[in-house]
Amino acid sequence: MQDVTDWPFWKLIQGYGGADFYVTEYFRVHADSRLEKDILRSVVENPTGRPVVAQMIGNDVPSLVRTAKELQQSSAVAIDLNLGCPAPIVYKKCAGGGLLRDLALVDRILGALREAVTVKLTVKTRIGFDDPAVFEDLLPILNRHEIDLLTVHGRTVKEMYRSEVHYDFIARAVEVMSCPVIANGNVYSAQKASEVLDLTGAAGLMIGRGAIRNPWMFRQIREHLGGESVYLPSGREVLRYVEALYEAVTSDAVAELYRVQKMKKYLNFIGLGIEPTGSFLHAMRRVTTREAMMGLCAQFLDHDEPMALEPYEPELKEQDVLAGSHR
Structure with a gap:
């Protein structure tokens, strides 16, 4: 993509x-x-x-x-x-x-x-x-x-x-x-x-969009097809993934606002599996700093409950959240 x-x-x-x-x-x-x-x-x-x-x-x-x-x-x-x-x-x-x-x-x-x-x-x-x-x-x-x-x-x-x-x-x-x-x-x-x-x-x-939302998916598919128990990450593990993703895909060479904007390309997909009302995505699209973005993620992910990371509405008109990431 x-x-x-x-x-x-x-x-x-x-x-x-x-x-x-x-x-x-x-x-x-x-x-x-x-x-x-x-x-x-x-x-x-x-x-x-x-x-x-x-x-x-x-x-x-x-x-x-x-x-x-x-x-x-x-x-x-x-x-x-x-x-x-x-x-x-x-x-x-x-x-x-x-x-x-x-x-x-x-x-x-x-x-x-x-x-x-x-x-x-x-x-x-x-x-x-x-x-x-x-x-x-x-x-x-x-x-x-x-x-x-x-x-x-x-x-x-x-x-x-x-x-x-x-x-x-x-x-x-x-x-x-x-x-x-x-x-x-x-x-x-x-x-x-x-x-x-x-x-x-x-x-x-x-798999493209699904793997952005859930990087464990490839492992989970292999487990499911092999008749094994499917691993589900906790909220805190998903939060650590978001933090690692920010560090991996953004560069210190650009202003923080642009780093946050790039990260939103990924959070547009991840957010579909975080909560069903759209309130996370609504708030996420308005943050302008790393601190605000990570604070928002923590509000929804700082817990130990397992997360399926499936979109609450499959596809959820994902064309509206592509943010320039086409394949």
């Missing part, structure tokens, strides 16, 4: 159990683009010890090929093409989810990348731009270019995060594709993870 699940976040979350592999923020690709150093750090200095997939977003075929060749000189195990980002600033430029309006261009891009990329080639997509009917036309294109892994977010671009996830489309991809398929969308607990795997038959899950 852009500007959120970055190198410092990876380093922190790995200590809570961590994912099996990580996908970088997207490298913006155009005729004059160069690899963003902050994102490249996630690949070159990978702090997780787990495989890393380098993600690209763009629509210019020669530039995507150039960037893919550069990235595969790093330690990335795969190059990922983003066909799913629903941010208007992205799709209006015919990138990310916007490419789903031009399957002929998708076909050309994948043909060029498949020829140029010697590591794994992966794709993340939504099920259409504004009409999921296009998904049936997309799947043969993906198969024809022999991609190595497909991740499907079960909504259209226009649905953003508002609708229920259409898991039947992910199941359809599992049925049709010759490569493994990863399910994405609204995985907010270990129980939900198990349900999504059962519904779709997917080979695995991609």
Whole structure:
């Protein structure tokens, strides 16, 4: 997730159990683009010890090929093409989810990348731009270019995060594709993870927002699938996570107000699992100092009760709290 699940976040979350592999923020690709150093750090200095997939977003075929060749000189195990980002600033430029309006261009891009990329080639997509009917036309294109892994977010671009996830489309991809398929969308607990795997038959899950809210989720999913008791952190453990997150993702080089503003990107997600009325989120969005922010968190988290950290209203119109953190 852009500007959120970055190198410092990876380093922190790995200590809570961590994912099996990580996908970088997207490298913006155009005729004059160069690899963003902050994102490249996630690949070159990978702090997780787990495989890393380098993600690209763009629509210019020669530039995507150039960037893919550069990235595969790093330690990335795969190059990922983003066909799913629903941010208007992205799709209006015919990138990310916007490419789903031009399957002929998708076909050309994948043909060029498949020829140029010697590591794994992966794709993340939504099920259409504004009409999921296009998904049936997309799947043969993906198969024809022999991609190595497909991740499907079960909504259209226009649905953003508002609708229920259409898991039947992910199941359809599992049925049709010759490569493994990863399910994405609204995985907010270990129980939900198990349900999504059962519904779709997917080979695995991609989790973004849920892992920001609950960094123990990867551990919990493994425990649940293994038939073990699922660990639930106490309020104070969640409070310590928030404190550690602040230290990890903000820099002393910038003013405190900007550090607090960056932290709100994360608290927008975490807050959905803290209390049901929205009062935490309402107050959090108005704090301007670290002291006020941490004091507010302590009001709700300084206790020893176990916390599921599930959103009190699943998704809770999370498009309203993205704060610029799109994928």
